[in-house]
Amino acid sequence: MDQIEEKEQSAISKTLLTGISIFAAIIFLGMVFMPKPQKHYKITEEQMLAKIMSFDGVVGPETIVDLIYKPNAQFQFIDLRSAPEFLKGHLPNSINIPVNHIFDKEYEQIWKQIDKTNILYYSDHAGACGPWMILNQLGYKNNKIMLGGYEYVNENIIKKYSPLSGSFRDEKAKYDFSKIISETSGGKVTAPAGEGEKTGITPVVKKKKEGKSSGGC
Amino acid sequence: MEKIQEPKKYMNPYLAGFLLGLTMIAAFYFSGRGLGASGAIKSTVTAVVSAVAPAHADKSEFYASYKGEGSSPMNSWLVYEMLGFIFGALISGIIAGRIKKDIVKPPKITSRTRLIMAGLGGVAAGIGATLGRGCTSGAGLTGMSNLSLAGFISFMAMFGGAFMFSFFLRKFWINKA
């Protein structure tokens, strides 16, 4: 009698069989129809931050000037602006890949290849920063940013090159903010001394090229 | 014809386990937590103690940790779950015709001894469940389902401990023919 009871106990009923089959089927179907993202991040956001903080990946004006006047097979310009803007004017030998098309299949090879370094530019410096960060996070390392962006380069390098042209620094404080505040407040200077002496209200023009150009990204 | 009077057979254990697993997944899916039982007891004890002796309950670190901020300790997920649990067990008992005032005991043992043992076991399990942060369902079942370390440790400790002590209690539960 015990034997029979045990057999019933350990038997697998039809209901269970159906249930488990449905369960497994749901999982398999889910796997088949799961939306698969096309792109994957290759580096974490922490690694990206470390990369940003190390300040490489920017091509300074000296190199740009060189490249504009004697093209080098190791570099190519990528213009991230829209097609009409590109047509209005662009750096020589640029490839136009508007920002919202950088994932297009036809350009994948450009990001992937390692023979030529891509120099990204947008109308301003910050505009190229985002795409550069995305490409970096996807693991495409062979990209750099043109310091200053197209408008800056066009104004200061192509139209009239001057020794100051390399001084583009978006993140450099142009003014001593606290000094301005205290001066316009009509009282004594409350800003910490020392720094306040160096720079005035007027934009600093005496900036020199300080070694490597830094502009972030 | 006497078979009709007999209570229904128990569910196939694999089927029951499978359904229990689905219930667990539902709990994860809706509330992000597994099943449990002893948490409700802790909440109830805390509620009773803070109702009877509020000053005493405030002093104790233990009661403070179970007392919700502002709300009653009874207003917790596990308390509602255990209310449902009792209700569900009652429904099942009615359907299967198993509702009966009864004491489950080995034949040779008197009811009195069995009840004393049950009470003592309850005390031990109560202390253990509080110390171990969960009982068989809360720590063991749920803990193993989400593959937490605590779940595996608790499971091994519970079943290992019970197996260990079962040797000493064999005279109580088992009568060799």
Add this chain to the structure above:
Amino acid sequence: MDSRNTIKKRYYFITGILFLLGAILLVLPHRDNKKELSPEDLLLAIATQDRFYSPEDIAKLIISGDPSIQLVDVRSSEEFTAFSLPNAINIPLANLLDKDENGEYVWETFLNQDVKTNIIYSNGTVYANQAWMLTKRLNFKNNYVMEGGLNAFFENIMLAKKPLVSAPQKEIDLFNFRKAAAMYFGGGGSVSTVSSDSKPIEGTPVKTKKKEAKSGGGC
């Protein structure tokens, strides 16, 4: 009662299913369901300029005392102590993704909430934009960027150039607003007469600002 044979078959079947499910799990990569924005969505987000607030808009919001605005300064703490906008908190870019011992982002409570609108700023646009990119990838909500940063803020507002008298009314209005804003932030604006013995009346905001910001940053 099912026959012995069918029961045995069912055993094998279920064992097979279990084994298969386990074997698939063995080769599946563990997927962290970080609520990360996919690269495609990130690209969509940067293709628009929605994230930018102009300095004038921000000045307006600060002056109106809008409580739903939280300014986030991503410059270094030295720069922050030297000057910061009113009630800004300081999260240096290098520390943006710092985690506590539980692996939670320290700043998530600030950078990912739906109560306040965060406006990230730095001296220029680049750092703030980078900070925004990182938070956007983490799918943090309610973050915006001050366009042009403090440089633009000061250029446009504190040092606003008076337009020609012949300039269109719009431009003059803008200038008047900027002037008023400059007075708000600076106190008297350049109109006020400088007297060396009179104590700074409105110069104090710089100091109180610092204090408040410090306590905010310490959280």
Add this chain to the structure above:
Amino acid sequence: MGPLIQQGILSPEWDMIFAFIIGISFGFILEQAGFSTARKIVGVFYGYDMTVLRVFLTAVVTASVGLLYFNYLGWIDISLIYINPTFIWSAIIGGVLVGLGMIVGGYCPGTSFAAAAIGKIDGMVFIGGLFIGVFFYGETYDFLFKNLHDAGNLGPVTLYQILGISSGTLEFFFLIFAIFMFWMTIVITKAFSNRQFKY
């Protein structure tokens, strides 16, 4: 998608409603499986009735496989699920005490409620004991159990994190272990049911 409450898809009020519904299902299944009698629970340890182990393991296998797959499919975010913090010493000692209570009293906390619900007196007494036990613990916590309660804190870790393997690998070996255990339950019951080791 899930967990719905944590993701803010449903408002927190729903939490209690789901708690009740899930509780009904939980209680119903335990009672149906026969957990409402001490015979079945004690039976595991004397080898004559392996129901508890079978139900337990099947439930764990189903839930853990489901959870991992659902996480992979993006239906449940595993990182949002509450994971018991591990306190090694309290887990071991507490676990042994629960085991002791289980073999002495014939129930574990959850099953005693199922037993009480269908009128088993010993189940009710066991629940009474539980309340006394928790009350005793609460009263003596500050000077007796406090240090033990918090000893060996590892935080909310999972087994695969401790072992340094992927969750899938652990699950695979766990499934093999479970299949082995199912087979064992059959072998053990066969071996013991011949002898009169039961009441």
